[in-house]
Amino acid sequence: MSKVTIPIGPQHPALKEPARFCLTLNGEKIYEIDLRLGYNHRGIEKACEERTYIQAMYLVERVCGICSHSHSTAFIQAVEEIAGLQLPRRGLYIRTLIAELERIHSHLLWLGVAGHEVGFDTLLMYAWRDRELVMDILADLTGNRVNYGINTIGGVRRDVTPRQIERVTKAMDTFEERTKYYVQVATEESTLIARLSNVGKLCYDDAMRLGAIGPTARACGLERDARKADPYGLYGELDFKVITDKHSDVYGRAVVRLLELMESYRIIRQLCKGMPEGPIAVKAPRKIPAGEALSRYEAPRGEDVHYVRGNGTDKPERVKIRAPTLANLQAVAKMLEDNYLADTTIVIAAIDPCFSCTDRAVLLKKSRRRNEEPVLWNSLRDYGIAWHRKQGLDFGDMNRRFGRMMERSSR
Amino acid sequence: MELIKKIVTWSRIKSPWIIHFNTGACNACDIEVIAALTPRYDVERFGVLLKGTPRHADVLVCSGPVTRQIKDRLVRIYEQMAEPKFVVATGTCACSGGVFNGCYCVEGGIDSVIPVSAYIPGCPVRPEAIIDGVVKLLGSLDGDPAPQGAVPAPDAAEPVKQGTAV
Numbered sequence: 001m002s003k004v005t006i007p008i009g010p011q012h013p014a015l016k017e018p019a020r021f022c023l024t025l026n027g028e029k030i031y032e033i034d035l036r037l038g039y040n041h042r043g044i045e046k047a048c049e050e051r052t053y054i055q056a057m058y059l060v061e062r063v064c065g066i067c068s069h070s071h072s073t074a075f076i077q078a079v080e081e082i083a084g085l086q087l088p089r090r091g092l093y094i095r096t097l098i099a100e101l102e103r104i105h106s107h108l109l110w111l112g113v114a115g116h117e118v119g120f121d122t123l124l125m126y127a128w129r130d131r132e133l134v135m136d137i138l139a140d141l142t143g144n145r146v147n148y149g150i151n152t153i154g155g156v157r158r159d160v161t162p163r164q165i166e167r168v169t170k171a172m173d174t175f176e177e178r179t180k181y182y183v184q185v186a187t188e189e190s191t192l193i194a195r196l197s198n199v200g201k202l203c204y205d206d207a208m209r210l211g212a213i214g215p216t217a218r219a220c221g222l223e224r225d226a227r228k229a230d231p232y233g234l235y236g237e238l239d240f241k242v243i244t245d246k247h248s249d250v251y252g253r254a255v256v257r258l259l260e261l262m263e264s265y266r267i268i269r270q271l272c273k274g275m276p277e278g279p280i281a282v283k284a285p286r287k288i289p290a291g292e293a294l295s296r297y298e299a300p301r302g303e304d305v306h307y308v309r310g311n312g313t314d315k316p317e318r319v320k321i322r323a324p325t326l327a328n329l330q331a332v333a334k335m336l337e338d339n340y341l342a343d344t345t346i347v348i349a350a351i352d353p354c355f356s357c358t359d360r361a362v363l364l365k366k367s368r369r370r371n372e373e374p375v376l377w378n379s380l381r382d383y384g385i386a387w388h389r390k391q392g393l394d395f396g397d398m399n400r401r402f403g404r405m406m407e408r409s410s411r
Numbered sequence: 412m413e414l415i416k417k418i419v420t421w422s423r424i425k426s427p428w429i430i431h432f433n434t435g436a437c438n439a440c441d442i443e444v445i446a447a448l449t450p451r452y453d454v455e456r457f458g459v460l461l462k463g464t465p466r467h468a469d470v471l472v473c474s475g476p477v478t479r480q481i482k483d484r485l486v487r488i489y490e491q492m493a494e495p496k497f498v499v500a501t502g503t504c505a506c507s508g509g510v511f512n513g514c515y516c517v518e519g520g521i522d523s524v525i526p527v528s529a530y531i532p533g534c535p536v537r538p539e540a541i542i543d544g545v546v547k548l549l550g551s552l553d554g555d556p557a558p559q560g561a562v563p564a565p566d567a568a569e570p571v572k573q574g575t576a577v
Contacts, residue, residue, distance in 0.1 A: 017441070018484070358434065
């Protein structure tokens with residue numbers, strides 16, 4: 001049977017972000033997938049180098065609007081490590097509290113999206129209705145529904161009142177009750193189980209080899225969680241389990257996320273109970289000393305890695321962000337192989353992709369299937385010159401004259 | 412003729428179908444647009460329906476600064492929409508480029524590429540603000556002289572020439 005190639009995107013109704021998938025089909029099954037990213041690339045890493053640490057922090061928060069606290073915390077942790085700042089306990093508690101609330105909102109969001117992708121819109125409406133409760137709490141604690149802006153170098157910007165703590169604890173009861181219902185739906189609703197089981201299989205070895213992280217890896221039985229492996233902030237003292245599952249398919253990923261919600265409620269209860277008195281931030285110097293740091297953070301989608309290098313001024317010299325989705329994309333290509341075309345959306349949605357996180361840098365590759373090699377800057381430039389010449393534009397002579405002029409002026 | 416015109420305007424206002432396009436946003440505005448469609452805010456009350464293709468939609472809801480990669484695609488999607496069409500810029504980035512102003516891969520706000528009918532600022536916009544903006548845009552169709560708060564389309568925005576998409 002001859003192979004058919006179907007291009008999807010960048011504008012497509014399945015996900016809310018632009019990405020292009022080129023699926024080569026063999027009958028009804030997917031033979032090969034080619035993924036094009038970069039539509040959301042804005043150049044944040046470079047922009048950070050022209051901004052002060054405080055400005056860069058707000059910019060980094062806008063790498064992604066769903067896990068915004070993850071990115072700002074990962075960045076701040078690296079900066080604090082370079083500056084050698086010791087955070088006050090209360091500041092750490094508040095930071096962790098927001099982090100876990102963010103995990104709840106992100107997982108509920110995913111549950112809704114997953115429901116929508118398999119045509120179970122009731123689940124979308126239910127999950128997003130409950131998500132509004134956690135959005136209310138976040139707005140109450142930080143002042144904004146998304147992009148909380150609560151972090152600052154050396155602590156947090158807003159204190160919490162005992163009444164707010166009480167409200168958070170009370171809300172956890174509601175969440176727990178609702179999540180129990182979702183767990184019941186996921187484990188008993190036969191249509192949902194049938195739709196999600198054996199879809200997008202990824203075995204333990206492949207997950208290990210392709211470097212899958214977050215719930216995607218944990219659903220393959222791989223115990224990978226930066227909160228346990230390399231405890232940052234308060235996670236070393238908190239009592240929680242790393243949820244893993246043996247299903248290795250989309251169903252397993254759903255179960256892992258639902259059970260992780262329950263763990264998040266437990267963590268939040270502990271945080272609310274043990275919140276100490278004291279200051280929420282220490283004074284941070286405007287200029288951060290020279291040095292470099294790598295910070296790991298377990299975002300809702302997986303491990304988020306930030307690298308920061310300071311040079312003694314008030315601006316970072318280099319910032320590098322490795323978002324969780326980037327690590328999981330290789331796994332997606334593997335999962336889709338030999339799957340049905342109709343399962344594409346749910347398999348891609350199952351890693352909870354976030355392309356605005358992922359679009360960090362651009363690497364152009366020649367699209368010849370056999371020998372894929374990166375296009376180097378010089379050859380790209382030559383290609384551009386040749387292309388313009390074909391259109392009747394030749395800047396070669398002008399460039400040479402300009403070069404000579406520059407040479408003369410420099411002498 | 413008057414009557415037919417009135418009926419067309421009425422039906423247009425009662426069922427604006429939207430298409431949402433992320434032009435390089437950080438996802439926050441996109442999620443808030445979806446949140447506006449779910450039970451708490453439920454814009455379907457006003458007949459607003461999210462569509463998958465630009466050919467079915469009346470209103471193009473854009474979020475985020477226009478990146479260089481997405482620019483041509485945005486123009487193409489705009490051209491695919493049937494007349495009359497409206498563009499809503501949601502979020503500060505979509506209005507002006509916001510925090511991403513000056514980034515090497517960012518063109519600027521939506522109005523640097525296609526004409527915009529309504530601007531909704533906020534980082535990210537709250538769902539209430541989105542509803543308010545859409546309702547005001549629809550109100551302006553009814554012949555209301557630019558309602559309070561809604562910004563009319565700027566004359567400065569260049570009309571997009573047909574066939575410019577690459």
